[in-house]
Amino acid sequence: MPLSPKASLEGIDFRKLGLKVGLEIHQQLATRHKLFCSCPVELVEEGPEDVFPRRLRPTRSEIGEVDVAALFEWRKGRVYEYHAPRAASCLVEADEEPPHEINREALVIALAVAKALHAKPVDEVHVMRKIVIDGSNTTGFQRTAIVALGGYVTLSSGKRVGIQTICVEEDAARKIGEEGVRVKYKLDRLGIPLIEVSTAPDLETPEEAQEAAYLIGQLFRLTGRVRRGIGTIRQDLNVSIKGGAKVEIKGVQRLDLIAKVVAYEALRQYRLLQIRDELRSRGVKPEDLDNVEIVDVTDVFRGTKSRVIRRALSRGGRVLAVKLPGFHGILGVEVQPGRRFGTELADYARFWGGVGGLFHTDELPAYGITSEEVEKLYEKLGARKGWDAIVIVADEERKARKALEAVVERAKQALIGVPRETRAALEDGTTRYMRPQPGAARMYPETDIPPFEITEDVLKEAEALVPEPPEKKLEKLKSYGLSDELAQQVLRDIHLDLIEKLIEEFRGRVPATLIASTFTNILRSLRHEGVDVEAIPEHAYRELFSMIAEGRLAKDAIPDVLKFLAENPGSNVSEAIEKLGLGGVSLEEVEREVEKILDQLEGELREKGERIFGKVMGRVMAKYRGRVEGRVVAEIVKRRIRERLEKLGVGKR
């Protein structure tokens, strides 16, 4: 069967493909301070900061090994520019002071989660250094420690998914920019405690993976001790299919994307195997790629119309090309919707060569490159049209050469199958090559931090935080007067603990249903509108509901107030009310307005009697929506209509 150029999930049976997925779920904890220092757990956008550049050097193991990706970054002259906000980082994050002892609070929260997942705590926690040289840790390693082993989570189907480890680790610095060899990181996020739960590769469908991630995330929230908002929970996935390879996918930030990312990765591996089979059936062998020559084809492109190439040449660059024997058509084959095999090659060129991208003959002529130029390329490389593919890169000669060497290496892999890679998740559920997977886990003890013995006292403290099982929580939510549907929604909401706190706090003053639906409905639709509702601080909700409880704000005004708060960080509800022109309407004013409208509608009133209510109500509310409760207006309107009708002697019919 010929290889179709389009990649589609249609007709894919994941169980037949032998899909296996393991999850690593990371959740930031809401502790009083960071994992290894006394800095607050918060991200800051303003205020003074100190900036300094550093480099990270690959370390060598006893037998002389170095991490290739790390070595590669270092050779490139990679410089990390750290921005250290004084409000949320100290010398520990700057790698200028040894770490303090591990945060007991974080361990206690992790132990509570461990208990809920039926895992077994270790007797003593040992902090390890895991080498990570992308600059996101100033030290060059991430500090991480196992807190518990084993356990399981039960899916709705009754299937038990094994838990392998429960760790506590430090979050990495956040990347804020990149310019040439300089990568910029901000140190506020570095050191925020994370809990990491790793499942066994027991998940066999994209839906199972998504459900397991959801259940574990919910468990985190049920402790009431985790941070909320974008980026506070991150999922890494390990995905493989039969005959494929265990591929790591980093940084899936949205839960609802997991099923898609898993499905697309299974598809990608499946397509790569199809590509391999196609190449094999063409008789292409890995050795064919051993001695391919990288050729300077700059002459072909003197006077080219391609803007990309012209720009590279004007900067003193060259155009280099390489022939991939027997690869004609393959580079245009999709491995995921919208991602062709050529895109995979381009990722390698970008990573290993630091170039902007590449062109290949499966997509040419195009982009200003003419068919004559393509013709000349085939001629110059001694390539066969309709059989070989040619890849070209225009850049600084050294970079272009490195890029094409990486392309050849990746092409060779295509004849073997699926390379073991670390990939980054993209917004649309597809993934891109990030770096090769590090060989053996490079871990060694963090000797600056003493081991922490898990004593009976610590376990007792954790006991108090063990989250209630979801079924029990659901019952509790319903006991507040929430419908089953609303209670279910609250249970899934990331604000679960806050909603519950507010319901308790405003019991008897603000209906639980209103509080719950503010989060499950109003916030949700605001988020859909693109409003950054994560920017609203917890105390703002408290202020909002107090105003409602006191009758100083109508519930209709909630969406506008929340929108204002999200768009004006640092503002409060009173300001919102003032700026939005809400509130401040006296009942006398409403009475006067109702009278005025009834004057205008006198004829109609005589004619229709009480049926005019809706029309009057509509006009009054149009003027005061959000500033006064509809229920109050309705009473006034009803009373005034009755009074007038009595006066007119129309009476009741």
Added chain:
Amino acid sequence: MSETYLGYSGELAKVLRELGVGVGDRVRVVKPDGSVYEGLLMPRYALSSRPIIVLKLDNGYNIGVRYEPGTRIELVEKRRVVVGGRVTVPLLEESPPPGPKPRVYIIGAGGTIASKIEYETGAVRAAMSPEEIVEAVPEIAFVADVGAGVLFNILSENMTPEHWEKIVDEVAKKIEAGYDGIVVTHGTDTMAYTAAALAFALRGLPVPVVLVGAQRSSDRPSSDAAFNLHAAVLTAARAPFAEVVVVMHGETGDTYALAHRGVKVRKMHTSRRDAFQSINALPLAKIWPSEGRIEVIDNSFRKRGEEELRVENGFERRVALVKYYPGMSSEIIDFLVDRGYRGIVLEGTGLGHVGEWLVDSIRRAVEEGVVVVMTSQCLFGRVNMNVYTTGRKLLAAGVIPGEDMLPEVAFVKLSWVLAHTSSPEEAKKLMLTNLAGEINPRHTVNLYPRWPHEG
């Protein structure tokens, strides 16, 4: 209890020893509740007597498993040692260009500049052969032809005047062997003392002698060791000055290093990379290792190759450095005198004072031939004992004002001076003579750092 085995103590040490298990052996621990843990046995680093076995699991993590009554430990497999097959990927792709380069000798006297991690056990091994150093910091081969050797490897805090003397002899030997510059790797805690010792003992120095260390250990990717070593070798190879200097990070970022005069430098921070600072003087130069550039700041230095080396080695051990504190008892001075100490450096308050009740004891010390030198706890600024009465009394008692010398430098200098003269008069003259740049007669306004006071 004192019987330990691989860091384990008590019953657990006994059990492990009887089993004959070593670090890296695969063991299985079965607890009374039936739970089973399997992994490689790790040594116990923590100084803890808790009966907890440390295992490295297959995922690379270490955990501690409590050894309680009824716990069984079994040896599963002895450690498999990987033999041969040293695969070494060079850090740099380029090789240094051929042609003659300055010759620099690196003396290992502590402080690990290069090390390797055994990921299996977490053990960190110092690497100090020339090959290993060049393999770890290949940049230095572009700057100099490097020779290297370990003199000793001790913790900085365990350094003694005996070690200073050994380093002086070794440096002298290598200078006589024709090296163009010497680098001494050293732990940072007492590096400034050693620098001062070398500065006094190596008279007529013809080449730079550079002390270097690391504030972050070299087993981590963020270590400052390679940057500092690169800067140190560059200084030793090409600096125009022939002085004993300390070369360490100039600021927290990996930008430039500073070459501080060995008699004017002090470790001013417990942990920062830029802990070393010149006090009462400017550093001699800024060193930009990545650009291979040396930017001279202070031109008043002894030039390279102008003099001939005269080694005057030896340090008197009966010298004490005494920090004055409110209420200090005169017994402390009396004790030193009675024990035959020949020199006392006082670290007094402000311009150079101690409680006036000490004056009698100090006078007695001087009368007994003890050389007493006054320095200041302020560190910044000069001692002046003419301004207040107590100062004048101390001068009258025979205390030598130590000018703007750092207390530690005055201590090292007095130790050296007293090893070379038995006359208190001669000692006094030498203490007041600027021998190696330790006295700066002119303090300009900019020599005092501005401390932060804005939020």
